[in-house]
Each structure stands twice: as C-alpha cells, then as structure tokens.
Amino acid sequence: MVGSSKVGRIVMSAAVQHLTPVTLELGGKCPIVLDSLSWSWEREVAVNRILVTKFGFCAGQACIGIDYAIVEKKFASNLVELMKIMMKKMFGENPRESNSIARIINKHHFLRLKNLLNDPLVKTSIVHGGSMDEDNLFIEPTILLDPPLQSAVMTEEIFGPILPIITLDKIEDSICFINSRPRPLAIYVFTKNEALKRRMVSETSSGSLVFNDAVIQFAADNLPFGGVGESGFGKYHGKFSFDTFSHYKAVAKRSFLTDFWFRFPPWNNYKLLLLDCALNLDYFGLLLVILGLKRSRKGFNIN
Secondary structure: OOOHHHHHHHHHHHHHHHOOOOOEEOOOOOEEEEOOOOOHHHHHHHHHHHHHHHHHOHHHOOOOOOOEEEEEHHHHHHHHHHHHHHHHHHHOOOHHHOOOOOOOOOHHHHHHHHHHHHOHHHHOOEEEOOOEEOOOOEEOOEEEEOOOOOOHHHHOOOOOOEEEEEEEOOHHHHHHHHHOOOOOOEEEEEOOOHHHHHHHHHHOOOOEEEEOOOOHHHHOOOOOEOOOHHHEEOOEOOHHHHHHOOOOOOOOOOOOOOOOHHHOOOOOHHHHHHHHHHHOOOHHHHHHHHOOOOOEEOOEEOO
C-alpha cells in the first residue's frame, strides 16, 4: 500500500529489537487478466465485478484492489465501451453526484494521483473520465488504454480510481508480463480456459490468486491472506493467524535398542559409503553395499 516501505521499516526495526515474529502485508500492483469471454452475459458479469471492485470499494484505495487490467488487443475496444455503459448504470451520468464513489483520503494522495494523470504521455491514453475536483478530493473513475509501461502509473501502486488497460496479442502472454514485474499481493483472472487457469496457478507467484472475481479472498477466513516477495511475507486470517505467531517445536525420539554402527569413527571408505546411502535414504543402495554388490559412489572407493 502507499507508504508501506516506511511502515515496514518501523515494524521490522521493532521486531528485530525484540525478536518478535511478524507478518507483513505490503500490497502492490494487483493485476486482472480478462480473457475474451464468449458469451455477452459472462462479459457483463466480469465487467460488473471488475468495476465494483476497482471503483466501488474505497475508489480503489485498497491494498488488494485492482491496479491494472490485461486483455487481448482484439477485445480492448469492446471492453472499454462495455465499461462505459456499465459505469453509467452504477454511477449515473455525473459520478461526482453519486453517493457510491469514495473521495480520496487526503490532499497529499489526491495530488499524487493528479500527477499520475498529468504526465503528458499518460494523459493521451485516457479513454474515459479524468476529471478532478481538488476541493472535494474527487477523481472521476478513469480508464487508460495502453499508457507507457515506464510511466509512474504503471510502475507505482495507483491506490485510486484509475484503471490502466494493457493490451497483449495473446492472453497467455499475460503470464510473462506479470512475471516481469514485482510479485503482487493478488492476481485476478477472469477466464473459462482451464489450461490458462492451470498455468496461472503453476507459473505465477502472488499472495493470492482468484478466478472470475476480485477481493473476495479477503472475506474467506479459511484462506490464508498475505503477500509474497515484494508484496509482503507471512499470512493471517482465522487459524492461519494463530499458526503465524506460534512456534512448532520439533520433537524427535529414539530407543536405545538399535543403532547404525557405521555412523561412528574410526572412518573408512566402506563406512562412508554406507553413511552416504543412509543419508540419501537410498535403502536399496545400502543393501547392495552390505551384500558387496556396490563398491563406489560419489568418489568413495572400497579399500
């Protein structure tokens, strides 16, 4: 989240001083991946869920809120038009008069968001919204289409009602795009493609991964919540919170009846070969050594 690096330094400093276990959630740029869904109904459901998550909840001022969207180029123009229609249904002709959009938390963050949009290269990418009311800390829900990837709006966490849309040739390319950037707190994937789902699970790294919705993972106490890498570490929620701040002490027991004689000096190559097999849980190799059928491994030679 905004300012999380300063908070992180304070928390970690206190934790190190007192040797206190911590879990740290930092937020980050959480993407959505929107596949070109075949049915118009599915597209409307997906867009509804995206818009309410991005603009309806705290005007995007949430650590697990959507930061940017990834879609295929061929679907981008249809998506923008559909978003315009659905936003009008949600927020009316004049979103400023709506009671359904939060204001920016303070003037400092308003000006930060204003600067993101006032970047000349970013300003040309605005395809919807962009109006601002500094006195009332209001920023209209704003959609950007392919802003420069090196611009601040695509390198810093937005934490506001600005939604960049990044277009790619194939939706599968979103995996490489996400992996080229810091690991996010959450990834939201809207698709019915089972192969894409499997790849998202196995080939991306994030605090959480949600299919066909957004933010709902936060409400599920039976799911761990937390970041990974740049988006934090540790996890909490329900029993996971208890586990995070609990120490699992390892307890091992042995009897006095048996022992592995080859673990004790004086060493020789035969003992080392037996020990090597035992430490690698190579029970078959251990048997072969005892039977004299295996005479060397990893540089050990039998005298």
